[in-house]
Amino acid sequence: MWEPNKYRxxxxxxxxxxIFYLLLGFLWILFSDRLLEQAMDDPATLTQLQxxxxxxxxxxxxxxxxxxxxxxxxRIGRMRTEFIERFDLYRTLLEQGNQVVIQVxxxxxxxxxxxxxxxxxxxxxxxxxxxxDIEALVxxxxxxxFGELRKSYDIKQKDHEPIKKRIRLRxxxxxxxxxxxxxxxxxxxxxIESRLLLVRDIHDETTLFEQLNEAHSRLSYHIQNxxxxxxxxxxDMRVMEWSxxxxxxxxxxxxxxxxxxxxxxxxxxxxxAQFVMKRMKNMLQGKELxxxxxxxxxxxxxxxxxxxxxxxxxxxxxxRLVSIMSLVHDITKRINAQEDxxxxxxxxxxxxxxxxxxxxxxxxELESFAYSVSHDLRAPLRGIDGFSQVLLEKYAGQLDDQGxxxxxRVRQASQRMGNLIDDILGLSRISRVNxxxxxxxxxxxxxxIIESLQEKEPERKVNFSAPEELLVTGDTSLLxxxxxxxxxxxxxxSATRKLAEIEIGxxxxxxxxxxxxxxxxxxxxHVTVYVRDNGVGFSMKYHDKLFMPFQRLHTQxxxxxxxxxxxxxxxxxxxxxxxxxxxxxxxxxxDFIFKLPDKSV
Amino acid sequence: xxxxxxxxxxxxxxVDLTIMALEKSNILNKVKVARNGEEALDMxxxxxxxxxxxxxxxxxxxxxxxxxxxxxxxxxxxxxxRTRRLPVVILTSxxxxxxxxxxxxxxxxxxxxxxxxxENFVSAVRQLGLYWLVLNESGV
Numbered sequence: 001m002w003e004p005n006k007y008r009x010x011x012x013x014x015x016x017x018x019i020f021y022l023l024l025g026f027l028w029i030l031f032s033d034r035l036l037e038q039a040m041d042d043p044a045t046l047t048q049l050q051x052x053x054x055x056x057x058x059x060x061x062x063x064x065x066x067x068x069x070x071x072x073x074x075r076i077g078r079m080r081t082e083f084i085e086r087f088d089l090y091r092t093l094l095e096q097g098n099q100v101v102i103q104v105x106x107x108x109x110x111x112x113x114x115x116x117x118x119x120x121x122x123x124x125x126x127x128x129x130x131x132x133d134i135e136a137l138v139x140x141x142x143x144x145x146f147g148e149l150r151k152s153y154d155i156k157q158k159d160h161e162p163i164k165k166r167i168r169l170r171x172x173x174x175x176x177x178x179x180x181x182x183x184x185x186x187x188x189x190x191x192i193e194s195r196l197l198l199v200r201d202i203h204d205e206t207t208l209f210e211q212l213n214e215a216h217s218r219l220s221y222h223i224q225n226x227x228x229x230x231x232x233x234x235x236d237m238r239v240m241e242w243s244x245x246x247x248x249x250x251x252x253x254x255x256x257x258x259x260x261x262x263x264x265x266x267x268x269x270x271x272x273a274q275f276v277m278k279r280m281k282n283m284l285q286g287k288e289l290x291x292x293x294x295x296x297x298x299x300x301x302x303x304x305x306x307x308x309x310x311x312x313x314x315x316x317x318x319x320r321l322v323s324i325m326s327l328v329h330d331i332t333k334r335i336n337a338q339e340d341x342x343x344x345x346x347x348x349x350x351x352x353x354x355x356x357x358x359x360x361x362x363x364x365e366l367e368s369f370a371y372s373v374s375h376d377l378r379a380p381l382r383g384i385d386g387f388s389q390v391l392l393e394k395y396a397g398q399l400d401d402q403g404x405x406x407x408x409r410v411r412q413a414s415q416r417m418g419n420l421i422d423d424i425l426g427l428s429r430i431s432r433v434n435x436x437x438x439x440x441x442x443x444x445x446x447x448x449i450i451e452s453l454q455e456k457e458p459e460r461k462v463n464f465s466a467p468e469e470l471l472v473t474g475d476t477s478l479l480x481x482x483x484x485x486x487x488x489x490x491x492x493x494s495a496t497r498k499l500a501e502i503e504i505g506x507x508x509x510x511x512x513x514x515x516x517x518x519x520x521x522x523x524x525x526h527v528t529v530y531v532r533d534n535g536v537g538f539s540m541k542y543h544d545k546l547f548m549p550f551q552r553l554h555t556q557x558x559x560x561x562x563x564x565x566x567x568x569x570x571x572x573x574x575x576x577x578x579x580x581x582x583x584x585x586x587x588x589x590x591d592f593i594f595k596l597p598d599k600s601v
Numbered sequence: 602x603x604x605x606x607x608x609x610x611x612x613x614x615x616v617d618l619t620i621m622a623l624e625k626s627n628i629l630n631k632v633k634v635a636r637n638g639e640e641a642l643d644m645x646x647x648x649x650x651x652x653x654x655x656x657x658x659x660x661x662x663x664x665x666x667x668x669x670x671x672x673x674x675x676x677x678x679x680x681x682x683r684t685r686r687l688p689v690v691i692l693t694s695x696x697x698x699x700x701x702x703x704x705x706x707x708x709x710x711x712x713x714x715x716x717x718x719x720e721n722f723v724s725a726v727r728q729l730g731l732y733w734l735v736l737n738e739s740g741v
Contacts, residue, residue, distance in 0.1 A: 005672035321602055375665045378694040381717045389719035390621060411719075418717030424697070 021061075023085035028057065032190050100199035102128070103186065108153040109133075111194070112387040119177075120201045122172025134197075139205050140170035147184050151293070155192050166202065172541045178206035228310075229328035234323045235284060237262045249307075249330045251300030267297030269304055280311070283324055289313050295332075306335040360385055363432070370428045372467055377411075384414040416562075423564035425479070429551065435475040436598070442529060445483045453491050462491065464498040470504060472527055472596040474576045482572040486531045486592055491561055493590070494535030501534040526578065527598035532591045537584040546582055569594075607672060609641040610692075611666045617690070618719065619661065619726065624689055626727035629665045630658060630734060633721075638669025641689075642677055645684055652670035656687055659733040663691040672703055679708040688733050 016477035032053060040046045094101055094422040101118050109132050113125045113513035121128070121137075128134070139147045142165075149163050162184035168176045182198040223230045230248035233239060238261050242254040250267065258264065268276050272295035293309040308329040314322045336586040388411045392404065399407070443466040450464045472479070487502065507528040538546070538553045545551040549567040573594050584590035607621070610616050616634050623632060635641035641660070648654050660678070664671035672690065678684045690711040691704045704712050713729060716722050 070622060371700075372665075374697060375694040378715075378717055379612050382618060382694070382715055382719070382722065383612075386614070386618040386621070386719040386722065415718050482716075552632050581608065 012519065022232060054120055096500060098200070099198075102134075102197040104183075105151050106155055106194065117199075119128070128158045134169060134199075137169040142167040143253075146181075149181060152183050153195055153197060155185075166206070169199075171379060176202060177203040179203070218379060224328070227329075231326045232601070233324045235323070237284070237324075238281065246328065247307070249299075249328060250297065269298060270345060271295050272356070280324070283313050284309060284321060286313070286315075286319070286321065289315075303459055305330055307333045309432055322532065335544045366428065367432065369423055370432075373421060374425050378418060379493055380413045381418050381421075385411050385418075388414070398467055420562050420564070423562045423568070426567050429479070430478060430568060431573065433475075433478070435478065435575060437473055438476060439471055440476050440479050441469055441471055442479065442483060442504065446470075447479055448486060449480075449484055449487045450491075451504065453488065457592040460491075460495070460500065461498065462494070464502045466504045467506070469596070470506065470529060472529065473599050474579050478572045478575065482569050483531075485569045489565060489592075490531060490533035490535065490590075492535075492561070493537070495555075495559075496536060497534055499587075502530075503530075503532045505530060525597060525599050526595045528593060528595045530591050530593045532589065534589040537586055537590045538582075539586045541583065543582055543584075547580070603630045603734075604655060605633050606659070607633050607635060607641065607644065607660045609635045609638065609660060609666070609671065610663045611637050612663070614622070618722065622719075622723045622726040623730060625723050626729075626730055626733060627718065628730035630670035630730075633657065636669065637666050638674040642669065642675050645678065645679060645687075655683065658739065659688045659690060661690050661692045661729075664691060664695055665706070672700075672707060675707045675709060676705065686739075687722060688727060688739060693727075 030397045033050070036046060036049060036053070040049060040557050048411070095116070097114075097116060098120070100117045101112075101114045102110050102117070105111040113128050115125070115140050117128060118124050119490065121134075121545055123131070131137075133150075135146065135150065140435065145165050146167050149165050150169075152163055162182050165181045167179055169179050171177050178201075180200040180202045182200075184196050184198065185192045186194045186196045208553065223243055228250045230241065230243035231239065231246055232241035238259060239257045242252070242257050244254075247253055250263075254266075262277075274296050279293050290310075290312045295307060295309070297305045299305060308331050310327040310329070312325055314325060316322050323359045338393065349547055388407045391399070392407050392411075396404065423448055446466050450462065454462065488501045492502070494502065495552070507530045536554075544554050545553065547570040550563040552561060552563040554561075569592075570580055573596065576596050578595045578597065580592065580594035582590055582592050607630075608616065608619055610619065611613070620632055623630075632642065635644055638643060641662075644653065645660075656660045662674060669677075672692065675689055675691070676687060678687055688710045689707045689708070690713060691700075692713050693700070694715055696714050701712050710733075711729070712723055716725065
């Protein structure tokens, strides 16, 4: 090592030599001349001897001087080489190192910075010198910490340990980065000549550390807050970690179970133990890195829980198992609920079966009722009508006009009742028949029905308009009954018009009277259709009575009918999961608007 | 000689009305009346194993009757070798689809629903008589 002490020794040695030389020369001159004068009388020889002695002296001192100077020159040369070598080494270290070295001079100004400053702080040497200090680059939150370091720039201060601070500085690229600052002394021959400020970029490791810290606290936050229990096992299946939620689920405290081996306590339900161990062995042997096991466990009190275990193996860099981490989900409630649900379902199914049986019975009853109505109620009517007719024919002579008229009334009444019975039966049949869904063209049906109505009453002038096709999905025979009823109504109630207008079509977008958005086509697989006439209409205040069986808004004298038609229509629409309503005003025609399925079959 | 008509009908009103309707339609065949299914079968198959001499030209069969109903009578008629091809016209109040279908399934030749209106009934009976008693060539 190159040590300053060598110079000191060298300096002292020079003075020693000079003193030694002066002493020797003085003694030589003092004694040799006096001794020669005593021994030699001949002045000429004496002079000759003194001359030789002088030359001899000069020769000796010359040789001595040569040896000395030569030795020192060699030594200085060697030292210079050594110095240059070391200087180069230090300079290389200084310039190539990943550390900024700044020299703070006695005026507390930056007098030097190594080239690393450009890589580490982004500024070059001269930029830094014009700044005088890096104080302007310090992050506001780190100012006070930097201040402690800044105080020690002053070299008049006493010795102290190097000051170290972690501080954020603004890099030239405007980003804040973490740096490690060390303020130390630069000494020269024991004197503090200036301070050195060393700056190391620790941003990456700091942020990495912060991220690691954050990840760790996030993980522990999750473990603390998850409703799942957390358990960690070592490679011998010894409990290493037991979270507070695990305590909640199983009842064992952390300190009771940490360190226990599988054989030392019983937490797996005995029937499940074998297969649980098999699965865990797979993990311990590295066959599985992750698995989910659903099994029963005991609590500390001996209750049985249904648990789901989410296990994952933690391996080290060499693939050796470090630990198994498990999350436990207590699904006892869910399992119990499922079982309850199953029971409830079974109960419900039983109830449904029971209801279905009851309904079937009621239906059977209804059917036999309808059958008997159809058969037994009509038979007496036939009698009434038939015998009245016989009376009219055979006994006409014995009755006056009034009597004949009464008998006709009897016949009319019985026929009307026959119609009523037929209509009621029709209505009940609609609820009983099985629906066969197919594509039905209501426009074609409408034309057919109007044609037959026209045939029956050729004198009526009716203008019927319908689109070329009006497709819906439904049961053909039921929809025919529906259209028959609606069009017969339209026909009937527009009878007072000189030119009756009957129209069917898709109801386009717009609002109905109830403020509902109506969309003619393609509304949830439904289509909205209207049947319109320009007949007498009805007052909207009776609209809720329209579709009730036997409710009529007109007398028999005005318009004939049984009051079953619209009830039948409504029932048909309902059987298609549709809806129907009417819009009208007195003497202003009527619109019957219904929604039917529109799905391709 | 014109063969009889067997009318199987439990309602006396309907019996009379049917007979009157037949008369009004100028169908002069003799009408035998069975008041229920059992009686009808006795008349067709004979009592105590004694077979009646002649089968009717046509059986007018009501469906809804006590004891043995019309469909059962029809079944019996069709299962007996002697009466298998006998024309049977179901004449009933019921318009229930199940009755119509079962009636035809069991081999009814016609299914006619009695209208309430007597005039309509007469015209139905007239057409029935015309077809089964005049036009149709019997297989028995």
